[in-house]
Amino acid sequence: MVLFSIAEPGQGRAKQAVQRKRAVGIDLGTTNSLVAVAQEGKAEVIADANGSALLPSVVQYLTDGTHNVGEAALATLSGTTISSSKRLLGRGLADIGYQLPYTLQSTTGDGMVMIETAAGPISPVQVAADILKELVTRAEKSLGGELDGVVITVPAYFDESQRQATRAAARIAGLKVLRLLSEPTAAAVAYGLDQHLEGTIIIYDLGGGTFDVSLMRLHKGVFEVLATGGNSALGGDDFDRAIVGWMLQQAGVTEVDVVEYRQLSQQARAAKHALTTAEAVSVQYGSWQGELSRATLHTLIDGYIDATLSACRRVLRDADLAASDVSEVVLVGGSTRTPRIHEKVKAFFGREPLCSLNPDEVVALGAALQADVLVGNKYGEAALLLDVIPLSLGIETMGGLMEKIIPRNSTIPVVRAQEFTTFKDGQTVMSLHVYQGERELVSDCRSLALFDLRGIPPMVAGAARVKVSFQVDADGLLEVQAEEMTSGVKSSVVVKPSFGLAEQDIAGMIQTSMQNAAADKALRTLREKQVEGRRHLEALQQALQQDGDSLLSADEKAALLTAMQKLETAVASEDAIHIEHLTEHLNTLSRDFAARRMDAGIKAALAGQQLDTVGDSL
């Protein structure tokens, strides 16, 4: 509709400046998630419309199949609200030995968990995907277009199945993952590049649900992980749970329902935060009212903090270093705001810990810096990250024993091979069961994959020579190959551990997500058409008011009014095609009127002050 549309200067002209690729870093946290972007070696977090950078890692599933993410999910109590689901990623029911404010069920087959919700059973992978999508939408809005890639951080102590589950979530969210990066490594990148930190440093990262410790050497842009350790189910949430337990005990209550538990958890968290500055805080449950002092809090949480310090000790020993060899201790993760942690970490390492970058944001910032490098935006001297595998990888041998092939803290990429032999005379098949973990018995380790090497020529027991090679690439993904050396028979498997979802499930979820994307797109089109239709109606109404009677015959005017009436009804409907059709129709009908208005406008102008100029130019 040429006549009524006036383009604003500059708009419509696409940004044709140098195309930087759009890449972001995502910290997919247990309690909060963030997205950050780096430009020219400077990273910043991306806030939502309300200016808040932290997205609560909470998704609410409603009976109608829709869901809310973040603050919106926390605002109401309807449906099923899922929090801290990162702790369930790639986990089975047997791994979860604590109370959760929602109900879990086991999938048939591999025993991985699903969460019962108002919208039916939901996999923790889907929850993670929904959180990722929310962050990506935010980033795309801010950066003005689709993302070329993302770096997602995971706890350093995440095992293969947890990493694979994270990757699957990213796939469902339709993201191109440039790299999964360990959270402490990301924090180190932020400190190293932003604060120019160098030396042997400890990154102590206590988040809502996971604890990570990494010992690193930072030297001229090279970030070398020397050793890493931690606990993927230990964090600030445990502090909250301990406080809730204490409150219930004090109140003499043994059982509470899910909603009450959630409210208690929120109260516990608030109390914990208040104790960062206050000496005591009052809490209440039902008719009971009490006071939680700092000293009581310490007795409740000291056990957890000591467990983190044990992990620090192990990491130092793995790297053959003493606490005194550490030149800086960096605190990362919201839970490190607890003064008690500061105190105990300081005592353990004998130095004041560093926390100059916002502990909530530092991981996302580091991930953004690395994303910018990996996507190919050249800036200065690129940092180099040398990461390690957090847990040993091996295979099961006779008697259910774990034979480690790649020890933990090996720098990746890494390739290791070991020879095995047959147990029985004439054995033609060898079953290879891949495990991850530090314990001696495979039953105490995590099963990653099971595959067979078939077609071994029959030989006496012990004569076959089967070379089993493990290869872990820079992303920490494992590929196992077995080869019988005398005959050359080979078999290999890329380890895709079970995390509650078979490959076809993921494929199905990706498809659903794409259909949703299609639905989202259709909805957006509809809104656009409605807006366009309304804009035309308004403009035409104004024009009719001004010149309708002078420039149009009664018939013409009536025809226009009928068409307008039809469009008016249509824009209230959900039929984008119909709206478009009627808008087009009205456009055609009004074209003549538009032309006459333009003529009249020109005539008026010519009749006025511009007549002389026109004459001059003739």
Place this chain on the structure above:
Amino acid sequence: MTTLDFFALLGIPPSCQLDRTLLEQQYRAQQAKWHPDRFVSGSDGERLAALQHTSLLNDAYATLKNPLRRAEHLLDVKCPEDMRKPPLKLEHAFLLQQMELREDLEELAQHKSVEALLPLRQTVDAELTQYWQEFANEIDKQDWCVARLGLQKLQFLHKLQEDINHLEDRWLDD
């Protein structure tokens, strides 16, 4: 089977003593050039080459950083043939001493006290220092067969040291 010379790969002199700074420098320089992150948008061939080469670099670096593995590797590189000869036998006195140390450890394991472990730890540390000195001398004299025997002694003592560490870790974690 010939052994790939990790000393040559990282460009450092093959020796029992290690210039750690040089090792780290060389390793980082090669990683900076070959790391798969440098080839994210490279061809499949380049990416595979980067993966393989950096895997080797990591293996070499881990081997040379660890004194015991470096010693093993040095012998494998310097004198691969002597592995085919029948190995020299460890002296009876050495084995007897090892058994006694093991018995001490088993007894101490009952006490669950890090302090009580200390004297044994110190004995093992002192023994290790002495045997490392002997090993270095044998290498200097290019006395490979005797050096291999010396390496075996070191392996015994390092294993014992490792077990002491494990025990201590378990106690500290409980």
